[in-house]
Structures are given as C-alpha cells and as structure tokens.
Amino acid sequence: MSISGARGTVTMHDVAARAGVSVKTVSNVVNDYPHIRPATREKVQRAIDDLGYKMNLSARSLRQGRTGIIGLALPELSLPYFAELADSVIRAAEARGVVVLIEQTGADRQHELDVLTSDRRQLTDGLIFSPLELGPDDADALKVDYPLVVLGERIFGGDWDHVTMNNVDAARAATQHLIDQGRRRIAVIGAHAGETMGSAALRVLGYQAALAANGIPLDPDLIVEGGLWHRATGAECVAHLVDSGVEFDAIFGLNDALALGALHALHARDITVPKDVAMIGFDDIEDASYTSPTLSSISPGREEIAQEAVDLLLARIAGGEDPYRRVIADFTVMPRESSGA
Amino acid sequence: MSISGARGTVTMHDVAARAGVSVKTVSNVVNDYPHIRPATREKVQRAIDDLGYKMNLSARSLRQGRTGIIGLALPELSLPYFAELADSVIRAAEARGVVVLIEQTGADRQHELDVLTSDRRQLTDGLIFSPLELGPDDADALKVDYPLVVLGERIFGGDWDHVTMNNVDAARAATQHLIDQGRRRIAVIGAHAGETMGSAALRVLGYQAALAANGIPLDPDLIVEGGLWHRATGAECVAHLVDSGVEFDAIFGLNDALALGALHALHARDITVPKDVAMIGFDDIEDASYTSPTLSSISPGREEIAQEAVDLLLARIAGGEDPYRRVIADFTVMPRESSGA
DNA sequence: CTGTTAGCGCGTTCAA
DNA sequence: TTGAACGCGCTAACAG
Numbered sequence: 001m002s003i004s005g006a007r008g009t010v011t012m013h014d015v016a017a018r019a020g021v022s023v024k025t026v027s028n029v030v031n032d033y034p035h036i037r038p039a040t041r042e043k044v045q046r047a048i049d050d051l052g053y054k055m056n057l058s059a060r061s062l063r064q065g066r067t068g069i070i071g072l073a074l075p076e077l078s079l080p081y082f083a084e085l086a087d088s089v090i091r092a093a094e095a096r097g098v099v100v101l102i103e104q105t106g107a108d109r110q111h112e113l114d115v116l117t118s119d120r121r122q123l124t125d126g127l128i129f130s131p132l133e134l135g136p137d138d139a140d141a142l143k144v145d146y147p148l149v150v151l152g153e154r155i156f157g158g159d160w161d162h163v164t165m166n167n168v169d170a171a172r173a174a175t176q177h178l179i180d181q182g183r184r185r186i187a188v189i190g191a192h193a194g195e196t197m198g199s200a201a202l203r204v205l206g207y208q209a210a211l212a213a214n215g216i217p218l219d220p221d222l223i224v225e226g227g228l229w230h231r232a233t234g235a236e237c238v239a240h241l242v243d244s245g246v247e248f249d250a251i252f253g254l255n256d257a258l259a260l261g262a263l264h265a266l267h268a269r270d271i272t273v274p275k276d277v278a279m280i281g282f283d284d285i286e287d288a289s290y291t292s293p294t295l296s297s298i299s300p301g302r303e304e305i306a307q308e309a310v311d312l313l314l315a316r317i318a319g320g321e322d323p324y325r326r327v328i329a330d331f332t333v334m335p336r337e338s339s340g341a
Numbered sequence: 342m343s344i345s346g347a348r349g350t351v352t353m354h355d356v357a358a359r360a361g362v363s364v365k366t367v368s369n370v371v372n373d374y375p376h377i378r379p380a381t382r383e384k385v386q387r388a389i390d391d392l393g394y395k396m397n398l399s400a401r402s403l404r405q406g407r408t409g410i411i412g413l414a415l416p417e418l419s420l421p422y423f424a425e426l427a428d429s430v431i432r433a434a435e436a437r438g439v440v441v442l443i444e445q446t447g448a449d450r451q452h453e454l455d456v457l458t459s460d461r462r463q464l465t466d467g468l469i470f471s472p473l474e475l476g477p478d479d480a481d482a483l484k485v486d487y488p489l490v491v492l493g494e495r496i497f498g499g500d501w502d503h504v505t506m507n508n509v510d511a512a513r514a515a516t517q518h519l520i521d522q523g524r525r526r527i528a529v530i531g532a533h534a535g536e537t538m539g540s541a542a543l544r545v546l547g548y549q550a551a552l553a554a555n556g557i558p559l560d561p562d563l564i565v566e567g568g569l570w571h572r573a574t575g576a577e578c579v580a581h582l583v584d585s586g587v588e589f590d591a592i593f594g595l596n597d598a599l600a601l602g603a604l605h606a607l608h609a610r611d612i613t614v615p616k617d618v619a620m621i622g623f624d625d626i627e628d629a630s631y632t633s634p635t636l637s638s639i640s641p642g643r644e645e646i647a648q649e650a651v652d653l654l655l656a657r658i659a660g661g662e663d664p665y666r667r668v669i670a671d672f673t674v675m676p677r678e679s680s681g682a
Numbered sequence: 683c684t685g686t687t688a689g690c691g692c693g694t695t696c697a698a
Numbered sequence: 699t700t701g702a703a704c705g706c707g708c709t710a711a712c713a714g
C-alpha cells in the first residue's frame with residue numbers, strides 16, 4: 001500500500017485494499033455506477049478521501065479510447081470574436097463534462113491544414129474547427145477519421161457537421177440598415193479578391209444584393225480589399241478610401257475589428273460618425289457596445305453557435321450516426337449610434 | 342495485423358511487423374533515439390507512412406506519467422487582457438512542444454479553489470494560474486503536489502514560482518503621468534474595499550503614493566469601488582462619480598476594460614476626453630490603440646509574462662529543483678490621446 | 683451487488 | 699544496435 005504524498009501514487013488498488021473491496025467496486029463508485037450498496041459506497045468514499053485518491057485519467061483514456069478533451073482550432077484569441085467564441089465553447093463544454101484544448105492557426109493556410117493531421121488529434125476526441133483560409137478546394141483535407149465540426153463557411157463534400165450563419169442574408173440586412181438611414185454611397189471594407197466562398201465573398205455578395213434591391217448602382221471603388229480582419233486593416237482601408245478621393249457616406253465593416261479600426265481612422269481625420277459617415281460592423285463583439293460612438297453590428301448568435309457545435313461534436317463522439325447536419329444560427333441587426341438609427 | 346482505416350487502430354506492433362523489426366525499434370525511431378542504423382530508420386519510417394501510424398498519446402502518457410499538456414486557469418477569455426495573455430501562453434507553449442488546456446474560473450472564488458484540486462489536474466503536467474479572488478489567506482490551497490506557476494499578485498508561503506509585475510510602481514507611474522499633464526483631481530475607478538494584497542489594492546497604493554509625492558491631498562470620494570473589472574463596471578463608476586457631484590479632471594482606470602467603459606460613459610455625458618477629463622488605463626490591450634480618443638495605458642509586458650511562466654513551469658515539470666523564483670516583468674507607460682500627452 | 687482477470691498501447695528494463 | 703517481456707492504472711467481460 002502506498003500512502004506517499006507524491007503525485008499519482010495512489011491507485012485504485014490502494015483504495016480497494018484500504019476499503020476492503022475489489023478494484024471493480026472502486027471503479028463502480030467513482031463512475032457513479034447505479035447499483036452499489038450505500039454502505040459499500042461510503043466505505044469506498046472514505047478510503048478515497050483518506051488516501052487523497054485521484055483517478056489517473058491517462059489510464060482511463062487508454063482503456064476507453066477517449067480522453068474527454070475536445071479540440072478547438074481557431075485563428076487567434078487576440079481577435080475579440082474568437083476570444084468570445086472560445087469563452088462560449090469552453091462554457092458549453094464544461095457544462096457537458098469535457099474540457100477544451102485550443103490551437104491557434106494564425107489564419108495561416110498551412111497551419112490550418114496541419115491542425116487537422118497533427119499528433120494532437122490523438123489527444124482529443126474530436127475537433128471544432130474554425131478555418132479562415134481553407135475553402136471548398138480543401139474538402140479532401142477535411143476528410144478525417146475523427147469527429148469534426150466545421151464552423152463558418154460551408155465546405156461541401158465530406159462527413160462532418162457544419163455550424164454556420166447566413167452570411168449573405170446577414171450582410172444584406174446590414175447594408176439595408178445603412179440604406180434605411182438614407183445612405184447611398186456605402187463602402188465595404190475587408191473584401192478578399194478572388195475568394196468565392198469565404199465569409200468575405202459571401203458578405204460582399206449580400207452587400208451587392210442589398211444595393212441591387214434598392215436600385216443603387218454598384219461602384220467597385222467602394223469595395224476595399226483587406227486581408228486580415230484586424231483593427232489595423234480597418235484603419236488602412238479608411239486611409240485608402242479617403243486618399244482615393246472616392247465619395248462615401250457609410251461603411252460596412254465585414255467584421256467589427258475592421259469597423260473599430262475604421263472608426264479610429266475616421267476620428268483621426270475629423271470625419272464624424274454617423275453624421276458624415278454611418279457605420280455598421282459584423283460580429284457584435286462586446287466592444288461594439290462601448291466605442292464612441294457605439295458600433296452598430298450584426299449579432300451572429302455566438303452562444304448558439306458554440307452550444308450547437310459542442311452538442312454536434314459530442315453526439316458524433318458518442319457514436320451518433322445521424323446524417324451530417326448543417327445548423328444555421330440566427331443573426332440579429334443591432335442598431336447603435338454609429339449608424340444613426 | 343490491422344490495416345483498417347479506423348482511428349487509432351494502427352499500433353507500434355503493426356508498424357514493427359510491417360517493417361520486420363521489434364516494437365522497441367519503432368519506439369526508438371519515433372522518439373528520435375540517436376543510435377539507429379539509417380537503413381532501419383528508413384524502413385520503419387516507410388512502414389509508419391504506409392500504415393498512417395499515429396502514436397497513441399494516452400498510452401504514452403500512462404507509461405511516462407506525463408501528458409504534454411499544461412493547464413492555464415484564468416478568469417475569462419471575454420476579458421481582452423486574458424484573451425491576449427492566453428494567446429501569448431499558447432504561442433509560447435507551442436514553441437516548446439506542449440499544448441494548453443484553458444479553464445475559466447469566472448473570477449469566482451470557489452471556482453478558483455476547485456481548479457486547483459480538480460480531476461483535470463491529472464490531465465495536465467502543471468498549471469499556470471491567474472487568480473483574481475484568491476489572496477494571501479489562501480496560501481494553503483495553493484500547496485499542491487504538481488508544478489504551479491502563479492500569475493499576478495504574490496501569494497506568500499508555498500512552493501511555487503511567481504510571475505508578477507510591480508503593480509505599485511506601475512500605478513504610481515500611471516498616476517504621475519496624469520499629474521504631469523497638470524491634473525490634480527484624479528479619480529481612480531475599480532477599487533476593491535477590504536482587499537489588501539490584490540491588484541486593486543496595490544494599484545490604489547501606487548495611486549496614493551503618487552499623490553503624496555506631489556503634495557496632492559487624497560480625497561476618498563475620488564476612489565470609486567468596482568467589483569468586476571469589466572467595461573460595464575467602468576461605465577457605472579463614471580455614473581457614480583458624476584452623480585455624486587465630485588469634481589474630477591482625470592481618471593485612472595485600474596484596468597483598460599474599466600477605462601473603456603469610462604470613456605464610453607463620459608462620451609455619453611458630453612464630457613470630453615482629454616480636455617475635460619484625462620484618462621489612463623492599465624494593461625495596454627489592443628483596443629487601447631483604437632478607441633476614440635486612443636487610451637493611454639500601462640503595458641505590463643504580457644509577452645514576457647507568458648514566456649517566463651511557460652519556461653518556469655516546464656522547468657519544474659522537467660524536475661528542476663531550483664529555489665522558487667519570482668519574476669517581475671517590466672512595465673511601460675504608453676501615453677496616448679486620452680491623457681493629452 | 684461484487685470479485686477476477688485480461689488487455690488498452692506504450693516505454694523500459696534486461697539480454698543478446 | 700535490437701528483441702522479448704513486463705507493467706503503467708484503468709475498465710469491460712464474465713462469473714458468482
């Protein structure tokens with residue numbers, strides 16, 4: 001019998017010996033197996049407490065073939081949207097008894113591919129994957145042999161669940177919101193040239209649809225490219241717009257970080273929001289409620305996305321064989337000061 | 342021999358059989374054991390590739406008593422400072438070949454205690470712990486039998502490493518910066534009554550020291566309580582200040598989130614920053630560079646903190662027996678528009 | 683309701 | 699330089 005204080009030294013056998021039962025009984029107790037005599041349970045529990053026994057989770061994982069860990073791969077936690085998403089995912093996972101291992105891909109294509117085949121996948125029972133660079137052409141890379149839930153754009157052709165939002169409709173609603181405030185020269189910042197299926201492309205599509213629906217001509221000069229959706233990029237886009245001399249009376253930031261950077265750049269140029277330029281973002285990060293002026297945005301239902309993703313993943317891990325699903329989270333327009341609503 | 346494509350089915354035995362060697366040799370190859378004949382190594386590597394072998398990390402963990410996972414316990418990722426810290430910790434860990442399991446304590450005292458004794462500690466080789474509620478009285482709870490690095494305030498009396506910053510000096514510098522701009526009625530928001538050793542208490546101490554050093558009388562009405570250091574709290578503090586009728590010409594937000602909320606509340610009341618009220622925050626989150634006006638702050642050397650914490654933890658995990666260390670990260674005053682510097 | 687036993691896949695002796 | 703055998707701590711069969 002080992003009664004050392006060293007870590008991981010106390011095993012089920014020690015507990016069993018002290019309680020005068022078999023290891024199986026100890027196992028039953030710690031796993032809340034239903035049919036145990038109260039006296040036995042208590043005896044075992046006392047032995048556990050006395051010895052300070054903690055189950056060796058590696059051994060359990062080896063035996064069960066499951067770790068109780070799910071992976072979450074996202075671009076980076078410094079981006080507020082992903083930090084808030086991770087927060088929600090961790091909460092949802094905790095409520096369901098699993099923990100979360102976060103991997104940052106840095107919005108790097110190779111890194112996104114690596115994460116799918118990394119050794120670490122052996123450590124997780126499944127993966128919630130939020131790709132930024134991968135697209136429909138990479139469907140093959142996503143054909144993995146473990147449970148996978150893809151967040152964001154839909155990538156066709158494989159055995160995985162999706163949790164997405166309707167980017168086109170949401171972007172259309174955002175643009176319509178600006179139009180409803182009487183704006184007609186609406187710039188959009190953060191576009192990705194050449195992309196056809198990513199968030200950027202879909203949101204630009206929604207933007208164009210809204211213009212068309214209102215008979216507003218599309219001016220290509222109002223569509224500003226911007227690679228990484230960081231605040232700095234938003235500021236650069238505004239610099240570009242202003243320097244180019246294009247007239248504009250509103251800006252649709254393809255995400256909030258871009259919009260925050262844009263707000264900053266406008267302010268630096270003494271361009272008043274919303275008087276001179278109205279603005280709306282996308283994601284409804286917490287910041288949006290605290291900027292000056294507060295930032296109108298699209299709330300993508302982050303909490304719902306996180307919970308659905310965790311639920312879908314756990315169902316697959318549990319062996320669910322249902323057809324692969326696509327969950328489309330609801331969005332909401334959040335009018336705030338920046339759009340003058 | 343199993344050549345199924347099912348997950349985790351290929352073992353070292355399968356690889357050994359295909360390569361015509363023993364498992365020991367395969368193990369040597371995958372662990373980069375130095376003395377292997379090139380031909381053997383190549384043979385084994387080919388078998389690994391052919392079979393798509395991935396090592397079972399649970400088995401390795403069981404055998405070695407180490408998982409290659411470190412825990413990171415922090416209040417919540419929705420707080421930008423902690424999101425950025427987590428980002429840095431994950432990067433530092435990745436560079437050193439380990440992964441990070443994040444647990445959110447929600448700044449709840451019981452949750453902070455639980456995290457220290459949770460079963461999940463069996464899953465991690467050590468823990469980087471950033472407590473908010475625990476203080477010197479809880480030193481006993483921190484006496485754990487696994488490697489531990491404590492971030493933030495120093496908690497005396499146990500076997501663990503600290504990575505802290507000089508809160509008093511940094512707060513003094515922040516306050517001095519406001520004084521240097523000619524401000525004399527400096528409010529501080531986010532104070533915690535009754536606390537003696539936490540960040541709040543130490544920073545208020547630095548604030549008081551700066552006033553004293555400049556012969557400015559201390560007005561208790563300028564010290565505003567605020568529990569959670571969220572944006573909403575900052576806004577409430579300003580509401581309280583304004584409603585109380587106290588005169589003030591500057592605000593020191595004990596962290597940036599408070600300062601952001603305060604900026605928002607001032608703006609809503611048409612109080613101009615920095616003309617009417619100068620402001621400085623603490624943490625230098627990315628937001629601080631993008632608000633309107635940009636927010637002066639104290640940069641706590643987040644990157645340095647993260648790297649030191651990971652290094653210290655890994656040294657302990659590796660069995661380092663050096664005396665427990667206290668690393669004090671450097672801070673920098675970041676003057677921006679909000680303080681009118 | 684509880685005990686016995688046989689692996690899960692790996693690293694690590696000890697030999698050869 | 700490589701091979702054979704054992705056991706890390708646990709759970710799942712199967713008894714009883």
